Amino acid sequence: DTGVSQDPRHKITKRGQNVTFRCDPISEHNRLYWYRQTLGQGPEFLTYFQNEAQLEKSRLLSDRFSAERPKGSFSTLEIQRTEQGDSAMYLCASSLTDRASNYGYTFGSGTRLTVV
Amino acid sequence: AQKITQTQPGMFVQEKEAVTLDCTYDTSDPSYGLFWYKQPSSGEMIFLIYQGSYDQQNATEGRYSLNFQKARKSANLVISASQLGDSAMYFCAMREGRGGATNKLIFGTGTLLAVQP
Numbered sequence: 001d002t003g004v005s006q007d008p009r010h011k012i013t014k015r016g017q018n019v020t021f022r023c024d025p026i027s028e029h030n031r032l033y034w035y036r037q038t039l040g041q042g043p044e045f046l047t048y049f050q051n052e053a054q055l056e057k058s059r060l061l062s063d064r065f066s067a068e069r070p071k072g073s074f075s076t077l078e079i080q081r082t083e084q085g086d087s088a089m090y091l092c093a094s095s096l097t098d099r100a101s102n103y104g105y106t107f108g109s110g111t112r113l114t115v116v
Numbered sequence: 117a118q119k120i121t122q123t124q125p126g127m128f129v130q131e132k133e134a135v136t137l138d139c140t141y142d143t144s145d146p147s148y149g150l151f152w153y154k155q156p157s158s159g160e161m162i163f164l165i166y167q168g169s170y171d172q173q174n175a176t177e178g179r180y181s182l183n184f185q186k187a188r189k190s191a192n193l194v195i196s197a198s199q200l201g202d203s204a205m206y207f208c209a210m211r212e213g214r215g216g217a218t219n220k221l222i223f224g225t226g227t228l229l230a231v232q233p
Contacts, residue, residue: 031219042120042207042223043161056220089159095219105221107153107161 004108006092012114013082020078021111025094032075033105034067035091036060043091049075082115089113118143120210122224129198130232136183137193137227139208148212150191151221152182155205164206167191195229203231 005024013019025032031050035043046065047057051072061067064082069075079086089112093105119142129135141150152164167175167182175182183192195202205228209221 033220040225042209042225043221045220045222048220091159091161093161105161106163110159112159 004092004094004106006090006108006111008111009109010112010114012116015084015115016081018078018080019082019113020076021090021092021113023075023077023092023094023108025074025092026106027073029094029096029106030072031095032069033093033095034075034077035093037089037091037110038087046077079113082113084115087113087115118145118210118212118222120208120222120224122208122227124227125225126228126230128230128232129195131200132197134194134196135198135229137195137206137208137229139191139193139224141189141191141208141210143189143210143212145212148210150182150184151209151211152180152191152193153207153209153223154202155207155226157204161207165193198231200231200233203229205229 007022011019033048034046036046037043045058046061047067049069052069064080067077089110091107091110093107095105121140124138148169150167154162154164165175165177165180165182167184174184179196181194183194205226207226208224211221
């Protein structure tokens with residue numbers, strides 16, 4: 001098991017463009033989470049999936065953001081019409097429901113987005 | 117509302133010495149979990165240690181220990197025998213509930229630790 005993988009590691013885009021990030025969780029993990037981390041801050045929760053169902057979304061997740069996990073495996077996070085304020089590190093994490101209470105999540109290395 | 121507070125933006129420690137990173141939390145839920153993560157410059161969040169609200173003893177994991185003072189709502193991380201590789205950002209986080217329906221973590225703003233040779 002190679003852990004949680006995120007692709008790409010870095011993305012530079014022009015304001016107004018759409019971007020899509022991918023997260024591959026640990027294969028047996030049924031929960032998948034997206035977080036956003038801006039400079040000097042801790043990660044902020046965006047959304048999470050249990051299997052393919054999106055069970056919770058933060059108010060931080062505006063209409064320009066959409067996340068999917070179509071087959072309960074990998075997930076994508078799309079940002080439409082990017083703005084400079086979207087520049088951040090986007091972290092993905094996964095967990096097993098019954099282990100989350102003790103071990104939290106396994107995080108990926110993140111995708112760093114820069115909107116110019 | 118649940119909240120995590122880390123009041124130390126940055127800390128210096130000499131190699132081989134111990135260091136304490138402070139964390140206080142606020143929650144009205146009697147069941148919660150407290151976590152510490154390490155984030156090196158590569159960006160990955162590395163799990164260090166966990167303390168459940170009902171755990172009777174302070175958690176320990178190798179050189180990491182958690183000084184859990186429930187009445188004061190504090191969960192300080194103690195790193196013993198600091199190593200140069202410990203230089204990183206450290207985040208305290210809290211999860212309310214027993215890991216069931218609500219599973220998201222709330223993070224503090226972090227403490228940047230620099231270990232000096």
